[in-house]
Amino acid sequence: MSKIGVFIETADQAIKKSVAGVISAALQGGEVVGFVLDGFAESYRESLGEYGVTELVNLTAANIDFSKQPEAAGRALAQGANAFGISSLLGVSSPIGNDLLARAAMELKSTLTLDCLEVNFQENYVKKSHFSGKAIATFEMGTGTHVIGIRPNSFDAVRNPVDCQVIDHDMDLPSEDAIEIISVDKAGTGQKELTEASVIITGGRPMGSKENFKLLDECAKTLDAAVGASRAAVDSGYAPHSMQVGQTGKIVSPKLYIGCGLSGSVQHFAGMKTSEVIVAINTDKDAPIFTKSDYGIIGDLFEVVPALTKALKE
Amino acid sequence: MRIYVCVKHVPDTAANIKIVSNTGYDKEVKYVPNPYDEYGVEEAVSLVEKKGQGEIIAVCVGNESSVNSLKSVMAMGVHRSILVKTEEQLLDSARTSKALAKAIAQDRADKPDEADKPDEPADLIFMGKQSVDSEGMQTPYRLGAELGLPVVTGVVDFSMEGALARVQREIGGGARETSTIKMPCIIGATKGLNEPRFPKLPAILKAKKKEIKVIDISTLEIADDSQYRLKNLEPVEERSNATILEGSTQEIVDSLVKILREEEKVI
Numbered sequence: 159m160s161k162i163g164v165f166i167e168t169a170d171q172a173i174k175k176s177v178a179g180v181i182s183a184a185l186q187g188g189e190v191v192g193f194v195l196d197g198f199a200e201s202y203r204e205s206l207g208e209y210g211v212t213e214l215v216n217l218t219a220a221n222i223d224f225s226k227q228p229e230a231a232g233r234a235l236a237q238g239a240n241a242f243g244i245s246s247l248l249g250v251s252s253p254i255g256n257d258l259l260a261r262a263a264m265e266l267k268s269t270l271t272l273d274c275l276e277v278n279f280q281e282n283y284v285k286k287s288h289f290s291g292k293a294i295a296t297f298e299m300g301t302g303t304h305v306i307g308i309r310p311n312s313f314d315a316v317r318n319p320v321d322c323q324v325i326d327h328d329m330d331l332p333s334e335d336a337i338e339i340i341s342v343d344k345a346g347t348g349q350k351e352l353t354e355a356s357v358i359i360t361g362g363r364p365m366g367s368k369e370n371f372k373l374l375d376e377c378a379k380t381l382d383a384a385v386g387a388s389r390a391a392v393d394s395g396y397a398p399h400s401m402q403v404g405q406t407g408k409i410v411s412p413k414l415y416i417g418c419g420l421s422g423s424v425q426h427f428a429g430m431k432t433s434e435v436i437v438a439i440n441t442d443k444d445a446p447i448f449t450k451s452d453y454g455i456i457g458d459l460f461e462v463v464p465a466l467t468k469a470l471k472e
Numbered sequence: 473m474r475i476y477v478c479v480k481h482v483p484d485t486a487a488n489i490k491i492v493s494n495t496g497y498d499k500e501v502k503y504v505p506n507p508y509d510e511y512g513v514e515e516a517v518s519l520v521e522k523k524g525q526g527e528i529i530a531v532c533v534g535n536e537s538s539v540n541s542l543k544s545v546m547a548m549g550v551h552r553s554i555l556v557k558t559e560e561q562l563l564d565s566a567r568t569s570k571a572l573a574k575a576i577a578q579d580r581a582d583k584p585d586e587a588d589k590p591d592e593p594a595d596l597i598f599m600g601k602q603s604v605d606s607e608g609m610q611t612p613y614r615l616g617a618e619l620g621l622p623v624v625t626g627v628v629d630f631s632m633e634g635a636l637a638r639v640q641r642e643i644g645g646g647a648r649e650t651s652t653i654k655m656p657c658i659i660g661a662t663k664g665l666n667e668p669r670f671p672k673l674p675a676i677l678k679a680k681k682k683e684i685k686v687i688d689i690s691t692l693e694i695a696d697d698s699q700y701r702l703k704n705l706e707p708v709e710e711r712s713n714a715t716i717l718e719g720s721t722q723e724i725v726d727s728l729v730k731i732l733r734e735e736e737k738v739i
């Protein structure tokens with residue numbers, strides 16, 4: 159049976175929510191081996207066993223803090239994949255996941271598919287978006303090792319309890335790297351991460367100010383949703399770039415996407431059209447967004463959103 | 473200093489893409505320089521302006537019409553260009569990066585810059601974080617592997633401190649990561665790095681006279697050993713018209729909540 163590796167992305171000693179879906183995707187290809195880079199494999203053993211990880215490898219190297227040395231981290235993942243006979247290495251297509259998977263792929267001289275929407279190990283193909291979400295491309299992967307980053311929320315996480323065993327794997331890696339991460343500024347955080355959310359409520363240009371975004375925050379609270387913004391809203395200074403959804407912002411796939419005062423631009427849709435249900439709120443009955451959404455409300459967002467918040471609280 | 477910028481010639485993101493014969497698309501659409509690459513170009517141009525010296529060379533792998541994107545970036549301030557000419561436009565990123573690496577190496581051998589040593593890599597290579605057509609997100613890493621240079625992509629802030637570059641990337645949830653990279657290095661640019669300039673007419677006219685060296689990809693002898701193949705392209709079905717909810721605001725939100733809870737089961 160093939161072994162599929164999964165990079166277990168963590169932050170502050172917690173597993174990223176989207177990792178579970180990646181494990182479910184990996185299980186379709188064989189037995190799943192998880193790779194942990196922060197040294198805390200033991201504390202993740204139980205929850206990963208719930209999703210079907212049979213072996214959990216604690217990758218370590220003396221004198222190296224992988225969170226500060228992305229090149230060493232990529233090398234470690236590649237060495238781990240080789241040592242455990244991995245045929246494909248998967249991870250979450252997040253900023254950190256993409257970076258480390260790409261570095262590992264260069265070490266492994268493998269194929270690389272990032273932001274992958276579908277993977278089929280039996281028929282050996284992957285699918286991903288092309289032309290800003292306007293087309294889906296299918297790639298035949300060929301022989302050899304494959305490294306694949308999965309778009310968050312594109313695979314449902316399915317429970318599949320197994321016994322999970324932790325294996326320590328210490329490596330000898332060069333300690334000097336060309337890249338060194340010197341700090342991480344979390345000042346802009348406190349927002350709920352867009353790519354991980356199952357509900358997103360987004361504001362466009364008519365939001366008009368930073369303060370008005372509180373209206374969306376209120377509504378988001380009732381749904382445990384994340385708040386997004388269009389580029390027009392970001393460029394006008396109403397929201398930080400980290401909240402931007404779209405081709406030049408975050409690519410998201412929530413179950414529910416509520417767009418408030420969005421015209422429905424191609425570039426915005428490039429980042430959210432794979433959402434399960436899209437609801438549009440717009441004053442203009444002819445706004446293009448109404449031709450690409452599931453449900454439409456013709457109305458002023460400043461009226462509709464507070465009413466919706468109230469209805470959700472009830 | 474010498475800076476290379478990699479620029480891909482891509483369909484405008486607003487263009488309608490018509491898929492033809494499974495793996496191709498109708499090329500009769502508006503093309504532009506890849507938007508992310510423009511952030512790289514702008515960064516290179518403003519760096520050279522600030523330093524008062526330096527040469528910027530754009531490199532593109534693409535078909536004949538790619539000269540238009542090269543002219544656009546030369547109007548922004550790039551000094552000259554190299555086009556590695558190919559037949560098709562949707563290229564494999566492994567092949568593309570080998571072509572970029574060979575073109576850059578050849579250029580350095582042919583035109584050594586007096587300030588630097590031709591046997592050493594260029595000072596800086598700016599690329600974009602991703603192509604808006606094939607969305608590969610990997611050519612910078614591949615070029616880095618070909619040239620033996622460190623790579624950081626998704627860069628929103630860039631500065632130089634001696635032999636080090638200092639960059640920032642966004643790593644999710646609003647957090648920003650700052651790192652240092654030994655130069656020479658490859659930077660993958662993204663939105664936030666700068667505001668690309670709109671060239672004025674005199675710059676556009678001047679750009680028409682700038683050099684574009686054309687190399688046929690076959691002369692670079694790149695082995696086509698990749699088995700990773702595009703098998704199929706299919707258009708994404710747009711949703712059809714939305715169901716418009718009618719009534720008073722109260723009635724509308726009540727029915728929406730009911731639909732989302734009971735029919736769609738998404739909340």
Ligand SMILES: Cc1cc2nc3c(=O)[nH]c(=O)nc-3n(C[C@H](O)[C@H](O)[C@H](O)COP(=O)(O)OP(=O)(O)OC[C@H]3O[C@@H](n4cnc5c(N)ncnc54)[C@H](O)[C@@H]3O)c2cc1C
Pocket residue numbers: 361362363364387388389390391402403404405406407408418419420421422423424425426429439440441442445457458459460485507
């Ligand atoms: C290369 C490139 C990349 C891009 N990347 C992105 C990206 O990542 N993300 C992104 O979002 N955009 C992106 N854009 C920009 C995109 O083309 C649009 O300009 C942008 O998405 C428009 O934002 P908007 O819908 O908020 O504003 P508008 O297009 O101005 O639409 C506002 C809408 O709100 C409606 N409205 C007005 N008042 C109200 C009210 N009170 N209540 C309800 N509705 C109201 C109006 O009828 C209108 O339809 C990109 C563009 C380019 C060229």
Ligand SMILES: Nc1ncnc2c1ncn2[C@@H]1O[C@H](COP(=O)(O)O)[C@@H](O)[C@H]1O
Pocket residue numbers: 478479480481506508509531532533534563565568598599600601602603604606607608609610611612
């Ligand atoms: N054919 C090409 N010619 C020049 N540069 C390219 C080409 N393909 C990719 N690149 C560069 O690599 C970056 C990432 O591309 P990709 O890996 O295709 O998403 C782009 O933003 C460009 O800077």
